[in-house]
Amino acid sequence: MSDSRSSAVHEVELPTHETAMQRFTKNISREERFFLVVAVFIGIFSGLGVVCFRLFIDWTKIWLLGPMPQAGDWRLLVAPSAVGLLVTLLVIYVFPQVRGSGVNQTKAALYIYNGYIPFRTAVGKFITAALAIGSGQSLGPEDPSLQIGASLASALGRRLQLSRERLRLLAPVGAAAGLAAAFNAPISAVLFVIEEVIGRWSAGILGSVVLSAVSSVVVVRWFLGSEPLFRIPAVGLVQPTELIAYAMLGIVGGVAASLFAKAVAFLRPRLRALPRWTQYLQISAAGVLIGLIGYLGTPQVMGAGYEYMDQAMHDQFTWKMLAILAGLKIVATTLSFVSGTPGGMFAPTLFVGAMLGGAVGGVERIFYPNLTGSTATYALVGMGVLFAGFLRAPMTSVFMVLEVSGNYSIILPVIVANTFAYVISRSVQPTPIFDMLTRQDGLDLPSMEEQREESILRVEDAMQVPNAPVLEAAETVQQVYQRIQQSEADVFLVRLQPTGWTCVSRDVLKQMNGEGKGELTLISSLPTERLPYLHPDLPLEMALRYVYQSELVPVVSRADFRKLEGVISRDAVLNKYRVVSRTESE
Amino acid sequence: MVFAVLSLIAVAGFAGVTRLTNRYGEQQKALARRMYARGLNDQKDGHPDRSIEDFRSALGYDRDNFQYQLSLARALRDTGRTREAEAYLVNLWERSPQDGFVNLALGRLASRQGQVEKAIQYYHNAAYGVWPSNAEVNRRNAEFELIDFLLRRGAHAQAEAELLALCATLPADADLRTHVAQLFAQLGKYERALALFDAALRLNPTLPEALAGAGNAAFQLARYRAAEKYLKHAVSANPSDAGSKDLLQTSSLILQMDPFVRHLRSSERIRRLRAAFDTAGKRLNICLTGADADSPQGSSLLSLKSNWIQMKTRLSHMTNAEGDTSDAAMDLISEIEQQVQLQCGAGGPSDRALLLLAKARQGADQ
Numbered sequence: 001m002s003d004s005r006s007s008a009v010h011e012v013e014l015p016t017h018e019t020a021m022q023r024f025t026k027n028i029s030r031e032e033r034f035f036l037v038v039a040v041f042i043g044i045f046s047g048l049g050v051v052c053f054r055l056f057i058d059w060t061k062i063w064l065l066g067p068m069p070q071a072g073d074w075r076l077l078v079a080p081s082a083v084g085l086l087v088t089l090l091v092i093y094v095f096p097q098v099r100g101s102g103v104n105q106t107k108a109a110l111y112i113y114n115g116y117i118p119f120r121t122a123v124g125k126f127i128t129a130a131l132a133i134g135s136g137q138s139l140g141p142e143d144p145s146l147q148i149g150a151s152l153a154s155a156l157g158r159r160l161q162l163s164r165e166r167l168r169l170l171a172p173v174g175a176a177a178g179l180a181a182a183f184n185a186p187i188s189a190v191l192f193v194i195e196e197v198i199g200r201w202s203a204g205i206l207g208s209v210v211l212s213a214v215s216s217v218v219v220v221r222w223f224l225g226s227e228p229l230f231r232i233p234a235v236g237l238v239q240p241t242e243l244i245a246y247a248m249l250g251i252v253g254g255v256a257a258s259l260f261a262k263a264v265a266f267l268r269p270r271l272r273a274l275p276r277w278t279q280y281l282q283i284s285a286a287g288v289l290i291g292l293i294g295y296l297g298t299p300q301v302m303g304a305g306y307e308y309m310d311q312a313m314h315d316q317f318t319w320k321m322l323a324i325l326a327g328l329k330i331v332a333t334t335l336s337f338v339s340g341t342p343g344g345m346f347a348p349t350l351f352v353g354a355m356l357g358g359a360v361g362g363v364e365r366i367f368y369p370n371l372t373g374s375t376a377t378y379a380l381v382g383m384g385v386l387f388a389g390f391l392r393a394p395m396t397s398v399f400m401v402l403e404v405s406g407n408y409s410i411i412l413p414v415i416v417a418n419t420f421a422y423v424i425s426r427s428v429q430p431t432p433i434f435d436m437l438t439r440q441d442g443l444d445l446p447s448m449e450e451q452r453e454e455s456i457l458r459v460e461d462a463m464q465v466p467n468a469p470v471l472e473a474a475e476t477v478q479q480v481y482q483r484i485q486q487s488e489a490d491v492f493l494v495r496l497q498p499t500g501w502t503c504v505s506r507d508v509l510k511q512m513n514g515e516g517k518g519e520l521t522l523i524s525s526l527p528t529e530r531l532p533y534l535h536p537d538l539p540l541e542m543a544l545r546y547v548y549q550s551e552l553v554p555v556v557s558r559a560d561f562r563k564l565e566g567v568i569s570r571d572a573v574l575n576k577y578r579v580v581s582r583t584e585s586e
Numbered sequence: 587m588v589f590a591v592l593s594l595i596a597v598a599g600f601a602g603v604t605r606l607t608n609r610y611g612e613q614q615k616a617l618a619r620r621m622y623a624r625g626l627n628d629q630k631d632g633h634p635d636r637s638i639e640d641f642r643s644a645l646g647y648d649r650d651n652f653q654y655q656l657s658l659a660r661a662l663r664d665t666g667r668t669r670e671a672e673a674y675l676v677n678l679w680e681r682s683p684q685d686g687f688v689n690l691a692l693g694r695l696a697s698r699q700g701q702v703e704k705a706i707q708y709y710h711n712a713a714y715g716v717w718p719s720n721a722e723v724n725r726r727n728a729e730f731e732l733i734d735f736l737l738r739r740g741a742h743a744q745a746e747a748e749l750l751a752l753c754a755t756l757p758a759d760a761d762l763r764t765h766v767a768q769l770f771a772q773l774g775k776y777e778r779a780l781a782l783f784d785a786a787l788r789l790n791p792t793l794p795e796a797l798a799g800a801g802n803a804a805f806q807l808a809r810y811r812a813a814e815k816y817l818k819h820a821v822s823a824n825p826s827d828a829g830s831k832d833l834l835q836t837s838s839l840i841l842q843m844d845p846f847v848r849h850l851r852s853s854e855r856i857r858r859l860r861a862a863f864d865t866a867g868k869r870l871n872i873c874l875t876g877a878d879a880d881s882p883q884g885s886s887l888l889s890l891k892s893n894w895i896q897m898k899t900r901l902s903h904m905t906n907a908e909g910d911t912s913d914a915a916m917d918l919i920s921e922i923e924q925q926v927q928l929q930c931g932a933g934g935p936s937d938r939a940l941l942l943l944a945k946a947r948q949g950a951d952q
Contacts (some may be wrong), residue, residue, distance in 0.1 A: 041592045048599040055610045067617050068643040160588060223607045227650060307646040315673035316642070376673065 035166055036208055039173050042156060043212035046149035046177035047219025050141075053126055053148065054182075054224070057141055060134025061303060069136075069299040076136065076294040076302065080287030083135035087128050087341065088283045095124025099340045102147025104438045106175045107197050107445050115154055115168035122151035128342040132283070136302035138290055138332035140347020142182040149178020149216070169205050172197045173212045180213035181220045183346075184229060185403035189213045192396040196434060199446060228406035229306070230313055230380065238372045245371055246413040249360045249378060250385050250420025256356055257389025257421060258428035260330050260349075265429075265436050267338040272440075279340070286339035290332045300325055301332045304347035309354040309383075313376035317355075319362025326355035345433070349390050350383045357382015377413065380405050384414045389421035392432040397422075459543055460536035462576035463555045463566035468492050470564055471504065477525060478518030481509050491551050493531075494522055499561050501531045501554045536565050543573050618648035625657065634665045652678065656687055663695055671695055686715035690728050697735045705735055706744075726752070726762075733769055742773055749773070753782075760790035767799055776803040783816075794824035805833050808946040810844075813837045839939040845912065846947075852906060859912055860901055862943075865936045866922040867894050873930035883929050890922050920944030 064079040091099055098121060109117045129144035153174025157167045172193045180189030190206075190213050198205065271282060293301055300308040312322060333348035361378025365371050380401055387397035401414045431439070435447040468489030471480045473496045484492060484506060492509075494502045504526055512518075517525055532546045533554045546553045547570040557563040625640030641658035648654060655674050662671035672695055678688045693708035709732035717724040729752050736745035749769055756762055767782035783800035786793060801816035817834035820827055841847065845858035870891055877884040897918050904911050923941045927933065 037589060041589075041596065044596050045599065048596075048603050051603050052606060055606055058610070058614075062613075062617070067647070068621065068639075070639075223603060307649075310645075310649060311642065313673075314677065315670045374673070 031163075031166070035162070035169075036211060038156065038160065038162070038170075039208035039212040040215045042149070042153040042170070042174050043177040043180075043215025043217075044219055045152050045156065046145075046174055046212065047181045047216035049122070049126070049148050049152055050145045050178060050181035050216065051220055051223045053130060053141060053145060056126070056130040057134045057304075060130055061136075064135050065302070069294065069302065071295060071297045071299055073295070073299075076299055077288070077291040080136040080291045080302070081284045082287075083131050084137070084284035084287035084341070085280075087132050088280055090124065090128050090131075091283070091340065091342065092279065095120065095128060097121045098124040098128050098147075098342045100337075100342065100437070101143035101344045102150075102342075103143050103175075103196065103344075103434055104441070104443070104445070106147055106150040106171055107434070107438070108443055109150060109154065109171045110168060110197060111445050112443070114164050115157065115171045117147070117151040117154040117171060119151060119155040122148045122155070125151070125342060129344075132336070132341045132343050133303055135287065136290060136294060137283075137287060137336040137341050137343055138301055138303070138305075138329060138348055139336050139341060139343025139345070140304040140350075141344060142179060142346035143344025144342060145178040145182035146175045146344075147178065149176070149181070149212075150174040153177070153212075169208065172205065173208045176209045177212035177216035181216040183400070183404065184217060184220055184224075184226075185400060186210070186213040186217045188396050188400040188403050191399055192393055195393045195396055196391075229404040230310060230376075242371060242373060243413060243416050245361075245364050245368070245373065246378075246381055246417040247420050248364065249357055249381055250417035251424060252360050253353065253356055253382060253385030253417065254389045254421035254424025255428070256326070256330070256352065257386050257425045260334070260352065260386075260390055261425070261429045261433045261436070263330065263334045264337055264433065265431075265440075267334060268437070269440050271338050271340075282339040283341045286335040286341060289335050293328055293332055298325060298328055301329045301351075305329070305351040306347065309351055309379070312354050312358045313379045315375045317358065319359045319366075322355045322359035322362065326352050326359060329355065345391070346387075349386045352390075353383035353386030354379040355382070357385065373413070377410060380407070380410055381413045381417050385417045385421040388418035389425035390433060392422065392425065392434075394418060394422045457540040457576060457580060458536065459534050459538045459540055459555055459568060460566075462540055462543065462572045463536065463568045464572055466493065466564060466567045470495055471522060473497050473502075473523040473526075474521055476518060477509060477512045477520055477522065480522060481513045481518070484509065493552060493554055493564065493567065494526065495562055495564075496523065496530065501533055501556075502526060502529060503531055503550065503552055533561070534568060540573060540576065543568050547573055614647045618644045618646075618651065618654065621647065622654055622657070625661070629661060634661055637661050638665065652682070656691065660691060663691065663698070668695055668699055684711070684716045686712045686717040686721070686724055686728065689715050690724075690731070693728070693731065693735075697731075702739060702741070706732065709735070722757075726755075730765070737769070737772060745769075746773055746775065758789060760786040760793050760796060763789070764793060764796040764799060767796070767803070771799060771803055771806075774806075776806045779803040780807065792819075792823055794820055794827065797823055798827055798830045801830055801833060801837075805837055808942070810837045810840045810946075814841060836935060836939055836942070839935055840942055843936065843939050844943055845916070855912070856904055859904075859915055862919050862940055863894075863897070863901055863915055865940060866919045866926075867898070869926050869930075869933050869937055870894060870922050873926045877929065886925060887929065890918075890925060893918055894922065916944075916947065920947065 064083065065075050066073065069076060097105065097118065102125060105121070106117070109115055125144045125147050129139070129141065133139055133141060150171045151174065153170040154167070157170040162170065175197055176189045176193040179192060180186045183189060190209050193209055194206075198209075271278075274282075290302060308325070311317065312325075317325065329348055329352045333345070333352070336343060337345060357378040357380065358375045360382065361371075361373060361375055364378075383404070384397045384401040387400055388394050391397070397418050398411070398414050402408060402411060432447065435445070438445045468487045469483055469492065471483070471492050471494045473494055475483075480492075490506050491503055492506070494504055496502060504522070512520075512525055531550050531552075531554060533556050534543055534546065535558050536555055537558075543553065547568065551569060553568045554564055555566040555568055557565055621640045621644035625637040625644060628634075628637035628640055638658065638661045641654055641661055644654045645651065645658060655678050659671045659674035659678070662668075662674070672692075675688060675692045675695060678685065679692060682688060689708045689712035693705050693712055696702075696705035696708055709728055712728035713725050713732065715725075715728075729748060733745050733748045733752070736742075736748065749766060752766060756766060763782050763786035767779045767786065770776075770779035770782060780800055780803035783796045783803060786796040787800060790796065797816050797820035801813050801820050804810075804813035804816055814834060814837040817830050817837060820830040821834055824830070843858060843862055845855045845862065850858070870887065874884075874887050874891060877887055897915055900911050901915055919940055920943075923933070923937055923944060927937075927941065932938065
């Protein structure tokens with residue numbers, strides 16, 4: 001950390017007649033401003049694209065399955081398998097990039113392909129996912145919307161000839177817009193992109209991501225209305241002990257999420273390893289099985305299933321039926337997903353969560369009739385639970401439930417249940433689902449969860465207690481020369497007035513004393529070059545920038561820059577890294 | 587320039603998507619209407635389960651439609667799926683807490699579930715709520731339902747309070763007044779009931795229900811002369827009204843048997859007293875033949891028989907009906923009829939008339 005930066009901390013600028021907007025525009029570069037406006041356009045285009053996508057899915061569904069799919073209808077058997085064949089051909093011969101959900105593809109674009117996602121991917125994802133979901137495959141439109149948004153953003157960025165760095169950032173900007181439009185939930189979309197795609201809070205991109213998400217949601221609300229996805233009465237947590245009931249739901253949900261993830265992890269590579277000709281039949285075969293589930297009595301598991309989640313929240317199913325639906329949805333979604341059908345995991349995850357939540361709530365009410373939570377409450381909390389446990393996005397899961405219900409009163413149960421689900425899921429299935437999928441695809445994309453949990457080495461881990469006296473700038477050369485006689489150190493830190501640090505070696509002091517400069521103060525006789533300094537909580541990698549410039553770097557308190565907490569040297573830093581790497585390899 | 591082009595593309599996109607969403611919205615609404623109509627037909631044809639599925643599908647295409655949600659909730663409630671119905675109704679109530687339809691449906695649901703407080707609250711909300719049409723009638727019907735519910739629950743004091751509140755807003759309608767009067771009669775508030783029946787008869791003097799109700803109320807109030815008058819009209823207005831006929835017969839009998847009716851000549855008063863005394867004696871004799879003389883009941887009947895014999899002598903010498911003997915005789919008749927009814931069951935019309943006369947005398951004495 002340079003001294004000029006530290007002085008900037010202390011020198012408060014006097015207010016001027018400049019407006020806030022003037023200061024803002026002055027502080028951001030022309031390119032940044034351009035990028036922010038582009039983000040708004042990305043949001044608008046993504047919003048328009050997602051609205052069309054949703055319409056296309058609904059039309060396909062009505063056309064293929066009829067307006068009111070009923071068990072025993074032959075269309076439930078035929079549509080998913082027949083359309084599955086068409087989707088297979090499109091995926092193999094026309095749009096090879098559109099398999100799967102789209103989240104990992106967007107991450108890959110960010111980390112491997114410099115933000116490049118072909119426009120053809122957006123078109124392919126739009127068509128194939130709509131056909132698959134509309135024909136009854138158990139997948140959702142959210143992750144494809146995310147990829148469509150990212151693809152549109154990438155195409156726009158290339159057309160505008162943005163720099164490689166900006167182009168790379170456009171993928172998450174578009175992804176946030178697509179997801180926000182699909183969920184009608186801007187906060188969740190921004191959080192998900194930060195939690196899962198970017199993996200860090202970056203001020204540089206946050207503004208663009210937020211702007212694109214908000215503008216896409218405005219577009220979607222313009223066309224499809226602003227009502228939340230689910231509407232439930234306000235939840236009154238009468239007794240705090242009721243949180244135990246929600247914690248139970250978190251535990252059950254965590255186990256279910258782990259089983260779901262394990263099923264996908266187990267079957268996906270095995271299906272991929274089958275002979276190539278089977279690839280032509282896998283999506284269709286999954287369609288047959290899912291169609292059979294629907295035909296035999298549970299058409300609710302087909303498609304995204306939002307209308308049935310709504311019904312579950314309105315108490316339209318018994319707890320037994322809810323449990324059956326949750327189990328069958330896991331089976332159906334696993335079949336759809338591992339067969340490589342284009343479509344997302346968000347909606348099925350929410351479906352399983354809603355049904356499981358309702359079922360657990362129903363069972364709990366049998367034993368404890370005084371529980372005040374309605375089925376809707378449990379279903380909503382269940383959604384968050386599966387989201388946290390299966391998709392492993394804990395923060396997004398909380399905000400997602402708040403946004404899709406527009407109900408803040410549910411926050412406590414959601415936090416409690418999600419925490420349990422997340423912890424259980426992590427212990428049963430250490431690798432998050434998206435990371436596992438990328439590894440199965442042979443890619444090594446950064447795992448956001450692993451990054452979050454990586455222990456960071458800090459300056460305080462390598463700093464040492466100073467073994468030499470600290471010299472004051474006002475002292476004379478003679479005084480300090482006498483003082484250092486008792487020390488064995490070769491280099492000494494000097495505290496400057498009013499603030500700042502420098503250093504001086506024993507040899508220099510000896511030389512000055514010998515040259516008759518003993519009466520001079522250190523400040524008048526030493527060169528004015530100041531040392532950089534660090535704080536104990538800074539990452540150790542920051543120290544690497546400075547330890548090569550100076551033999552000793554002071555580590556000072558954040559509250560008082562003249563107070564020395566320790567010193568850090570090149571050897572100490574390298575030693576620390578050596579010890580840590582040795583421990584990790586052991 | 588770049589932004590101008592992008593703006594143009596966005597505008598074109600908005601125009602295109604607007605057309606698409608309009609078409610989509612129309613299609614969704616049409617599908618919803620179709621499903622809803624099918625549901626109504628199924629309901630009419632007596633297929634409630636199918637109608638529920640249709641209403642659900644309609645909601646799938648127009649999920650915020652108030653009417654569809656209300657119809658689904660009603661269909662669910664009518665098929666006994668109260669919990670499922672409640673979920674939709676509560677949802678509707680959250681959206682529109684003043685809505686009369688929703689509150690009434692919730693009131694009915696709560697009354698079915700036996701949740702008294704909730705039912706009262708929702709019925710009240712319905713009675714004071716917002717109704718899109720026929721507000722006055724709907725509000726009154728909600729109040730009637732509440733009173734009916736309270737009467738069924740035995741909450742008579744609350745029901746009376748509601749009825750009194752309802753009276754304050756009753757229009758000049760003979761049927762309505764008759765209905766309210768009947769409810770008062772159900773509560774045993776015959777004075778109020780009679781006043782309301784009278785008010786109804788002033789509006790429609792030939793209304794059979796009001797005539798029968800007034801007759802009954804007057805009868806209960808021991809105003810047998812008035813009862814006879816109302817009941818005669820009631821029977822002539824509705825000859826198939828067996829209840830009124832029966833009451834009329836009893837009223838007439840009482841009036842014929844009552845020795846204390848005003849303006850009777852003394853000889854007639856004595857004749858009536860002796861006839862009543864003989865009727866009671868006969869009943870006592872019949873009851874005694876089947877009774878065990880050693881049982882406490884039998885001995886009390888024997889004691890009454892002994893009193894009856896003594897009184898018989900006194901009555902045979904009686905020349906003036908205004909003395910203490912007539913009161914003592916009437917007291918004995920009452921005592922005999924009550925005891926005999928307790929031990930040998932109800933007697934004939936004359937015995938019933940005597941019992942009512944005895945009650946009326948006791949009431950008058952008190």
